Amino acid sequence: MKRTETTEKQPTATVDKKPTGKSREYKVNIMVKKLLVWALMMSAVLVNVAFAVTVGELRCEYLRDPLGLDVVKPRFSWILQSNQRNEVQKAYRVIVASSPGLLAKDQGDLWDSGKVLSDESAQVEYGGRSLTSRQSCWWKVRVWNRVGHASPWSDPARWEMGLLKPEDWQAKWIDAPLTAVPPESSHEVAAKEGSTPGISGSNQSLPYLRKDFTLSKGVAKARLYVTALGLYEIHLNGQRVGDHIFAPDWTDYNKRVRYQVYDVTSLVKSGDNTLGTFVGNGWYSGHIGNGGFQAWGKKPALFAQLEVTALDGSVDRIVTDASWKIHAGPILSSDMMMGESYDAQKEITGWDQPGLDTRDWSNASERAEADRPLDGQIDQPVRKTGELHPNSISEPKPGHWTFDLGQNMVGFVRLKVSAPAGTKIQLRHAEMLNTDGTIYTANLRGAPSIDTYICKGGGVELWQPRFTFHGFRYVELTGLPQAPGKEAVTGIVVGTDIPRTGQFSCSNPDINKLQSNIQWGMRGNYLSVPTDCPQRDERMGWMGDAQVFIRTAAFNGDIASFFTKWLVDVDDAQNAYGEFTNVSPSPVGKGNGDGVAPAWGDAGVICPWTIYLMYGDKRILEQHLAAMTRWVDWCREHSTNLIRDHDRGHDYGDWLSQGENTQKELIGTAFFAYSTSIVAKACHITGNDAAAGKYQQLFEQIKAAFNQRYVQADGHIQNATQTDYCMALKFNLLPDDLRVKAAQYLADDVVDHKNHLTTGFIGVSYLLPALCSEDQVDTAYRVFLQDTFPSWLFSVKKGATTIWERWDGWTPNRGFQNPGMNSFNHYSLGSCGEWMFDTVAGIGLDPDHPGFKHIIIRPRPGGNLTSAECSYASIHGLISTKWILKNGNFSLNVTIPPNTTATIELPTENLASVEERAGKVATDPGIHPAENVKGNAQYEIGSGTYNFTCKVVLNGAQTNTISLKNIPYLGKSYDVQTAPGSAVLTDDGKVVLEAKGK
Numbered sequence: 001m002k003r004t005e006t007t008e009k010q011p012t013a014t015v016d017k018k019p020t021g022k023s024r025e026y027k028v029n030i031m032v033k034k035l036l037v038w039a040l041m042m043s044a045v046l047v048n049v050a051f052a053v054t055v056g057e058l059r060c061e062y063l064r065d066p067l068g069l070d071v072v073k074p075r076f077s078w079i080l081q082s083n084q085r086n087e088v089q090k091a092y093r094v095i096v097a098s099s100p101g102l103l104a105k106d107q108g109d110l111w112d113s114g115k116v117l118s119d120e121s122a123q124v125e126y127g128g129r130s131l132t133s134r135q136s137c138w139w140k141v142r143v144w145n146r147v148g149h150a151s152p153w154s155d156p157a158r159w160e161m162g163l164l165k166p167e168d169w170q171a172k173w174i175d176a177p178l179t180a181v182p183p184e185s186s187h188e189v190a191a192k193e194g195s196t197p198g199i200s201g202s203n204q205s206l207p208y209l210r211k212d213f214t215l216s217k218g219v220a221k222a223r224l225y226v227t228a229l230g231l232y233e234i235h236l237n238g239q240r241v242g243d244h245i246f247a248p249d250w251t252d253y254n255k256r257v258r259y260q261v262y263d264v265t266s267l268v269k270s271g272d273n274t275l276g277t278f279v280g281n282g283w284y285s286g287h288i289g290n291g292g293f294q295a296w297g298k299k300p301a302l303f304a305q306l307e308v309t310a311l312d313g314s315v316d317r318i319v320t321d322a323s324w325k326i327h328a329g330p331i332l333s334s335d336m337m338m339g340e341s342y343d344a345q346k347e348i349t350g351w352d353q354p355g356l357d358t359r360d361w362s363n364a365s366e367r368a369e370a371d372r373p374l375d376g377q378i379d380q381p382v383r384k385t386g387e388l389h390p391n392s393i394s395e396p397k398p399g400h401w402t403f404d405l406g407q408n409m410v411g412f413v414r415l416k417v418s419a420p421a422g423t424k425i426q427l428r429h430a431e432m433l434n435t436d437g438t439i440y441t442a443n444l445r446g447a448p449s450i451d452t453y454i455c456k457g458g459g460v461e462l463w464q465p466r467f468t469f470h471g472f473r474y475v476e477l478t479g480l481p482q483a484p485g486k487e488a489v490t491g492i493v494v495g496t497d498i499p500r501t502g503q504f505s506c507s508n509p510d511i512n513k514l515q516s517n518i519q520w521g522m523r524g525n526y527l528s529v530p531t532d533c534p535q536r537d538e539r540m541g542w543m544g545d546a547q548v549f550i551r552t553a554a555f556n557g558d559i560a561s562f563f564t565k566w567l568v569d570v571d572d573a574q575n576a577y578g579e580f581t582n583v584s585p586s587p588v589g590k591g592n593g594d595g596v597a598p599a600w601g602d603a604g605v606i607c608p609w610t611i612y613l614m615y616g617d618k619r620i621l622e623q624h625l626a627a628m629t630r631w632v633d634w635c636r637e638h639s640t641n642l643i644r645d646h647d648r649g650h651d652y653g654d655w656l657s658q659g660e661n662t663q664k665e666l667i668g669t670a671f672f673a674y675s676t677s678i679v680a681k682a683c684h685i686t687g688n689d690a691a692a693g694k695y696q697q698l699f700e701q702i703k704a705a706f707n708q709r710y711v712q713a714d715g716h717i718q719n720a721t722q723t724d725y726c727m728a729l730k731f732n733l734l735p736d737d738l739r740v741k742a743a744q745y746l747a748d749d750v751v752d753h754k755n756h757l758t759t760g761f762i763g764v765s766y767l768l769p770a771l772c773s774e775d776q777v778d779t780a781y782r783v784f785l786q787d788t789f790p791s792w793l794f795s796v797k798k799g800a801t802t803i804w805e806r807w808d809g810w811t812p813n814r815g816f817q818n819p820g821m822n823s824f825n826h827y828s829l830g831s832c833g834e835w836m837f838d839t840v841a842g843i844g845l846d847p848d849h850p851g852f853k854h855i856i857i858r859p860r861p862g863g864n865l866t867s868a869e870c871s872y873a874s875i876h877g878l879i880s881t882k883w884i885l886k887n888g889n890f891s892l893n894v895t896i897p898p899n900t901t902a903t904i905e906l907p908t909e910n911l912a913s914v915e916e917r918a919g920k921v922a923t924d925p926g927i928h929p930a931e932n933v934k935g936n937a938q939y940e941i942g943s944g945t946y947n948f949t950c951k952v953v954l955n956g957a958q959t960n961t962i963s964l965k966n967i968p969y970l971g972k973s974y975d976v977q978t979a980p981g982s983a984v985l986t987d988d989g990k991v992v993l994e995a996k997g998k
């Protein structure tokens with residue numbers, strides 16, 4: 001509940017009357033008074049220092065100072081800083097003004113929230129005057145802390161509204177027609193080299209487009225609103241505008257196109273100006289996954305509107321129309337899969353600057369386009385996010401120079417060469433090498449990924465492609481007359497510029513490498529949409545992959561706005577009956593032609609729910625609840641007695657599982673139940689309890705059907721696989737009294753496989769959480785730390801720098817897996833990252849207090865790990881943990897941000913041994929009563945930094961049961977009681993009991 005006080009209370013001034021007369025008494029009085037005043041001032045200072053709270057990191061719709069918002073009630077968040085423990089926000093006041101000047105005078109002409117008694121510091125909705133197109137908004141916030149002290153005002157932040165109504169646009173779509181196919185296309189070259197493009201037709205050169213215009217008045221403000229069907233790069237007076245790569249974002253272009261807004265005030269001037277652009281095919285008219293070509297249109301088009309406000313307030317609009325000029329440009333061909341070819345000899349100097357003789361340029365053509373919503377950009381754009389320099393160069397074949405960047409990455413190469421005019425340099429990209437040191441390209445399938453540059457001569461030339469990207473670690477350069485140096489190649493890493501929020505490291509370097517591989521996998525595959533692989537001819541928004549990895553992604557990066565955007569694409573792809581698709585955006589005639597697979601379609605429910613949990617974002621549920629509900633209803637209609645026994649499309653099952661086939665019908669039914677339970681909760685949270693009751697009841701009915709069909713009385717699941725138990729435990733499909741047994745069966749199965757997993761994409765994300773949910777922590781660590789095939793660490797041991805698509809992408813015995821499907825950069829199997837954050841390091845979510853408003857700190861040390869350290873920049877601030885286990889002592893350093901609380905659970909039942917900053921915790925008023933919860937010491941704490949230590953029981957009082965199954969020479973199973981830490985179960989099933997055990 002929040003309460004608003006309309007006026008902020010001002011401190012009342014008191015006036016002291018001076019006594020007359022100059023007696024000694026008077027002097028003493030004066031002195032005493034001065035001292036008192038001084039003492040009062042000092043105590044005020046001390047109080048202020050003691051309770052100092054400040055506010056920062058202001059964000060609007062998850063973004064810092066966004067331009068072009070079309071959200072009419074934007075939401076704010078801010079973060080409190082305090083040097084005090086137990087700090088909370090008791091109230092806030094937000095002021096939104098139409099100018100920085102008014103804001104500085106505390107005049108919220110757009111909105112003044114007044115002092116609102118509330119502890120909300122995230123998802124606070126704007127409640128002021130209706131916002132109009134182009135509205136500039138400046139805002140700041142102050143808060144009151146737990147003792148009622150006000151913070152200073154935050155630094156100002158801002159946002160600006162986009163163009164909200166169709167009539168705001170005067171621009172016309174103009175064609176970027178394609179000229180002749182160059183004689184030697186990269187496609188043909190690729191075919192010669194033995195790759196199999198299998199598709200053709202995108203090698204058409206791309207023109208320059210330009211517009212000269214004159215401004216007669218001084219410029220006060222200029223905004224460029226621009227988008228394309230395809231991709232654009234726009235320049236103004238010789239300078240590139242913005243740093244977006246591959247703008248606009250990929251959407252279903254038939255449903256909506258997203259536009260970008262740039263502040264170009266400093267680039268335009270009174271007098272002559274020129275706008276110039278390159279326009280590329282991109283996803284719109286180039287190749288996309290699985291042989292798709294020109295899925296939305298045959299050629300790209302540009303749509304731009306420059307609005308220049310003069311000092312006198314008048315506005316000039318320069319828009320795309322038939323007055324723009326067009327000329328063949330240096331980009332001979334460009335395609336996401338094929339690569340890009342560029343002839344620098346065809347560059348026109350000054351093409352993007354005033355004063356060019358354009359007599360041989362033609363007029364552009366306007367193009368009639370169906371009306372479609374133009375929506376503002378709501379997520380971080382794709383940008384350059386890093387540079388990599390080669391470790392080494394080799395020459396496996398004469399003239400074939402192979403650069404090793406040391407890291408599988410996504411992006412392209414910046415080439416730096418010096419060669420005579422007409423020298424044709426070719427860059428080929430690969431993730432791996434063949435045994436002879438040449439690049440391995442078979443797994444690229446129909447994505448030749450070849451860039452070609454033709455030199456203009458005359459000195460050092462720098463070039464990088466504009467509208468293509470590749471997945472690679474190795475670059476082969478050919479065509480140079482002399483041996484290149486390392487500086488010839490720089491890897492430009494690109495991807496959606498998602499702010500990094502999570503760091504994790506521990507005492508095991510292989511696990512640290514795994515964490516790095518997870519982050520690199522996300523970095524490359526979160527490119528405009530969550531994709532599956534950046535190297536082969538696929539790169540689609542596969543829904544199954546997106547949902548299994550989203551929880552890991554949300555720890556590692558701030559994905560809120562990325563998913564806010566993509567979930568609109570997911571809804572856009574849903575058909576009228578409620579069926580989601582396997583991929584989103586769904587190209588015309590693709591993706592939804594053959595029905596949708598369980599666990600893939602369910603991404604439309606699981607992803608919004610995860611964003612709600614991680615960021616406390618209720619609006620995402622409100623926005624998608626109708627689509628989520630339609631999907632569950634569709635599943636019900638396509639079931640027999642609530643069993644999903646038909647209409648599962650091209651069902652992928654537990655994709656890429658190892659030797660075990662989980663029944664597809666069971667997976668379908670389990671996910672139907674899970675999505676239904678989420679819909680029930682989402683209905684409740686969004687205030688529709690009647691619907692919540694209905695879906696909760698449906699969930700119970702599906703659960704009953706599931707149990708009746710698949711679960712035996714003793715908790716065994718029919719033909720059980722690890723994935724079966726994972727889903728049953730994670731989706732709460734079992735009666736409570738069977739959970740412990742089911743977890744034991746799951747653990748037994750892991751042991752039966754000599755501590756290996758058998759799960760594929762779907763089961764893998766639940767394996768470690770499911771084991772730990774019923775205290776099979778030891779088994780979880782054994783499978784997590786496993787390094788023989790199949791396991792997470794197998795690829796790490798084989799030198800992987802990203803997560804592989806397959807557990808056995810490459811093995812010493814067999815070499816490469818089937819090149820038909822063998823990506824070395826596929827994030828799905830990295831979904832164990834969530835468990836690393838919330839269980840190994842112990843930063844856990846409390847679903848009843850989403851957005852980490854209340855945090856569960858519950859590190860669970862295990863395996864051979866002696867320490868772990870992790871931080872997560874939540875929407876409420878930075879949470880961190882660091883634990884060390886040494887000689888039976890466990891220390892935990894933990895930071896909880898202001899305005900949040902936490903439950904801490906230490907892995908000891910020896911409550912008396914627990915200390916905080918070397919003092920007994922019982923004496924600290926901020927640390928609330930200890931409880932022994934299932935053998936762990938539990939405390940409630942407020943914000944601040946704490947340093948706990950305790951004794952952990954390594955042997956003695958507690959015992960573990962280890963099941964010895966099917967001992968070969970006895971042919972029997974035994975249960976052995978051991979002290980924790982005193983028994984080790986080895987890979988080949990042997991139990992080694994250590995002497996220190998009982």
Ligand code: BGC
Pocket residue numbers: 532533538542544545652655821
């Ligand atoms: C993709 C996967 C995807 C799958 C569907 C593959 O080709 O790379 O990641 O989920 O198809 O089974």
